[in-house]
Amino acid sequence: MATFHFDLVSPEKLAFSGEVDQVDVPGVEGDFGVLAGHAPVVAAIRPGILTVTAGGTQQKIIVLGGLAEVSEKGLTVLADVATSIDELDRAQFADTIAGMEAKLAEKEGSELDKAIERLDHFKSIQSQLHTTALH
DSSP states (O other): OEEEEEEESSOOOOOEEEEEEEEOOBBBBBBBBEETTTEEEEEEEEEEEEEETTTEEEEEEEEEEEEEETTEEEEEOOOOOOEEGOOOOHHHHHHHHHHHHHHGOOOOOHHHHHHHHHHHHHHHHHHHHHHHHHH
């Protein structure tokens, strides 16, 4: 399988840089996979789990929004937050979700809609974490 270069950058660090076989990205308009030779595209990413496949192994990284750019040089993801599943403090993540739920009552209109959508993304991540832990 042909490889391509992938960089995952967050404000805190360069979370990943290297040659990969495939990257599955949680896009705002739907998840998408990137392979070598992918057409150029810029896409917004939503909170979710990004999966990097390289050399027959997979690495799962939680991203909390940002941008993905595919170019002739490869794929670059500029994530608001990028945390390996292995490094995630699951109790703190659950507390974050509880705090988001508690603040819903303070919001209205389109602000409420955005808060519910973000909460749904976080709950989806949490659900995937429980599934990942069982497999």
